[in-house]
Amino acid sequence: MIESKESGMSFSQELAQSPCWASRWLWAAGIYNLAWGALAIAWPHLLFDLTGAERINYPEIWQCVGMIVGVYGIGYLIAASDSRTHWPIVLVGLLGKVFGPIGFLVALLRGTFPPLFGLTILTNDLLWWIPFMMILLEAAKHYRATSQPTGIARQQFVKQTKINASPDVVFRFHESPDALQQLIPPWENIKLVESAGSLQPSSRVVLRGSLGIxxxxxxxxxxxxxxxxxxxxxxxxxxxxxWYHRHRFLDDGQGGTPLRDEVEYAVPLGVIGRWLGGWLVRRKLEAMFAYRHEKTRSLIESREWTSALAASER
Known part of the structure; x- marks a missing residue:
């Protein structure tokens, strides 16, 4: 079982709490951009003819603009599913809607565009300034409210697997001197270089390796x-x-142990780190703990570890 949570709330709960008004505005922006982009692709001269502007010599350029606008539309529809998580899409959209009017004013002063062409600024850009800024402010308030006292927004990862052995046996396996080394996935370039040989408070473990270069x-x-x-x-x-990792050994009442790893973590670089690498961290955690649990189950249930333990205790 794998769960991904932040600040004690599940992803579905977090999603449900994204404001409905923000979702509606982003849906509207997405549909508008897709419609506008499709219009520019299908009839590249239409807007120029309606505003009295001279047709461009290469309409394919305007069709490319329509494609870009349509891609923004897809981005807004994605952001509508959870405006708090996808706030960078809203920020990029808002920047475009600010720079667009600036570019038009420069072109207007140079006499490149007729004033009537500026009517498009109203619906393409100015209309969205206030709602997009409100969405960004709401997302910022949300992250401040859900951050820990240290200012770090944390996430939770949970992995649980049934082991056919008692909690005492599974716990003793984790206390064995070579348990941690055996549980490091072979694809991870990391080694155990220091261990106190104990799980008791204040004992220390040091791992060294590399992440890429x-x-x-x-x-x-x-x-x-x-x-x-x-x-x-x-x-x-x-x-x-x-990073805080709790290893729990539950008793199912039937001689088995649901082994449960609970990890509370935060990636570096805050929101930027979560946006750029959060998904990769989750994938690595899923792969790592899947290996650890399967290795633990295999060693204990095959009696490979328990036989070695019994021999060492004679």
Whole structure:
């Protein structure tokens, strides 16, 4: 089971709380842009003829403008699904609607366009200034309200898998000295370089490796210890702006253990980092924890680890 949450709310709850008025304005903007773009592509001379402007020699250029406007329309429709998450699309649209009138004024002063051509500015640009600015302000207020006291907007990742062994056995596996090294996916260029050999509070783990060409060092401190139910670690330094990982070992009452990893994290660079790389981080977490859970299940249920443990305790 995989869940993605922010500030304790599920994605669906977050989406439901995006304001309806913002969604309506963005739907309207998307449909308008698609219609305007289609008109420019189908009849590139129509607007020039209606406003008394001279037809351009290469109508294909105006048709390309129509295609760009249509792409903006698609962007607005995407943003309408969740204006808080997709605020950068709204920002880019607003900038275009500000620079467009400026460019028209320059052309008007040079005598390039007739004044009547400026009527298009009303519906193409000026009409959207206030609602787009209101959408951006609302998104900014939302992020300020949902950020943690440190100012970092955090997300949550949860992975749960049933292990056919008791919580005590699964917990003891995680306490074994080589457990963490075995759970590092083979495609990750990272190695365990320091471990206290304990999960108790204040014990430290250091991992080193690289992310692409960038070397990284990940230092985590164990903070919670309640065998055989829970242990947790907090990133002291590393690639994330924040990382807190709880390992829970639930008892299903039938001799099995739902192994549940709960991670609260924040990517670096704030909103920009979430926008550019948040999706990649989620994909890497999904792949990493899928491997960890399958490896844990395989080692324990095949009795490979329990046999080795029994031999070492004789």
């Amino acid at each position: 960038m070397p990284i060092q990940w230092v985590a401190i164990h903070t919670e210890y309640d065998p055989p139910h829970l242990f947790a670690d907090l990133q002291e330094s590393g690639p994330f702006a924040y």
